[in-house]
């Protein structure tokens with residue numbers, strides 16, 4: 001069950017009610033009291049902040065029940081999630097203070113001019129003398145934000161700020177959100193190329209398909225820094241990591257399972273490609289109109305590519321037809337598109353990854369009793385399959401070895417590294433993927449990425465710990 005956390009500021013008249021009455025009313029309305037802070041004590045009146053977890057639609061029930069109470073005034077209701085966003089979630093900090101004119105003349109004019117000329121003469125020095133070596137742009141046009149769809153660049157910003165926080169906290173990478181007010185492929189490419197000089201890497205985020213494929217391909221060809229579409233490759237890498245471990249739990253082999261991938265957009269295409277590279281022999285890609293079949297003809301270039309792969313099944317049908325007998329369902333589509341009957345029709349010891357955000361393809365409470373292994377993209381259930389396990393370590397590694405690009409062997413190595421964090425002894429149906437707070441994740445992904453970049457010749461520098 002998903003929860004929101006709210007803070008209720010209440011003023012109580014003690015001649016008419018006690019705190020126990022208020023706590024009971026909150027409990028009866030479905031709220032779970034987490035903490036109580038006395039803001040203003042008093043014999044006759046007091047003011048308290050009560051922090052309460054409520055179900056996604058439960059806030060109004062709690063508020064209504066308190067509003068009905070004699071002797072209680074509800075001063076304010078605040079949502080802790082919104083409070084965490086006030087003023088945005090990141091800021092820029094200088095690396096030194098400017099305390100006097102001497103400092104000023106070194107970090108700014110006239111001293112800075114010598115540094116500019118040094119970079120002008122030798123552009124590579126941008127890596128040692130500017131923020132380039134540790135800075136990534138998180139770029140979105142706001143057209144496929146989580147599973148919310150085309151909500152625009154302003155609404156995309158909180159998600160991109162969140163990604164920037166995670167880059168910094170988990171991997172020490174300085175990431176900056178760039179939300180573009182254009183949906184034009186050429187303009188997006190031109191803009192990213194124009195801002196690239198200050199960045200050591202480009203993380204594309206929540207850009208709708210199919211334009212995301214062209215944007216990434218062109219930028220990879222035309223820029224000398226790594227470009228990585230997180231929703232495609234970050235997601236595919238973490239899915240492969242999860243599948244490798246889930247198959248061990250289910251006692252199945254990757255070359256023997258039948259896999260249904262629902263939602264063949266940015267994430268779905270990349271997942272399908274990586275599943276094929278990892279050895280899947282029976283694949284059923286499904287989008288809104290049903291299965292994408294071998295031999296079919298499609299306008300979408302990546303669907304056409306899928307239709308030409310020998311491992312893709314030729315049988316047409318809607319999701320509820322083609323899911324019958326499948327060993328694995330991977331959803332990267334929309335919330336609530338998979339029914340309990342669909343899941344029950346799959347093969348025994350089935351694996352379901354329902355990864356649409358924020359609402360998975362099926363309610364976890366409904367699905368969990370029906371499957372061997374269940375995972376979502378969310379942090380409030382076991383087995384969080386989320387690309388946050390990937391992008392911090394991948395960019396840490398790519399920046400440290402100054403990789404020109406992030407190639408397929410580097411992605412597969414990252415997936416294996418994530419899977420390896422869960423040891424054979426620890427592995428079980430509720431623990432197939434490590435937590436994002438497990439410190440080994442970034443370290444192992446970084447190591448795998450650097451090692452493979454060096455082996456495949458895309459590294460332009462060998463980090464000291466690899467010499």
Ligand SMILES: NC(=O)C1=CN([C@@H]2O[C@H](COP(=O)(O)OP(=O)(O)OC[C@H]3O[C@@H](n4cnc5c(N)ncnc54)[C@H](O)[C@@H]3O)[C@@H](O)[C@H]2O)C=CC1
Pocket residue numbers: 144145146147148206207208209230231235262263264265266267268286287288289331332333334335337355356357358376377378385386387388
């Ligand atoms: N857990 C994680 O780490 C990640 C989760 N996601 C989630 O996956 C979903 C898709 O993300 P993207 O690929 O970036 O979006 P996208 O917009 O590129 O692709 C979504 C695809 O789903 C299809 N679709 C929509 N409704 C469908 C239905 N009822 N049945 C079958 N297909 C349907 C669309 O036609 C489209 O092809 C979103 O909910 C997103 O939040 C995406 C990336 C990472």
Ligand SMILES: CC(=O)C(=O)O
Pocket residue numbers: 145146147206230231357377386387388
């Ligand atoms: C996690 C993520 O990147 C998404 O849901 O779009």
Ligand SMILES: [Mg+2]
Pocket residue numbers: 146205206230231
């Ligand atoms: Mg995303």
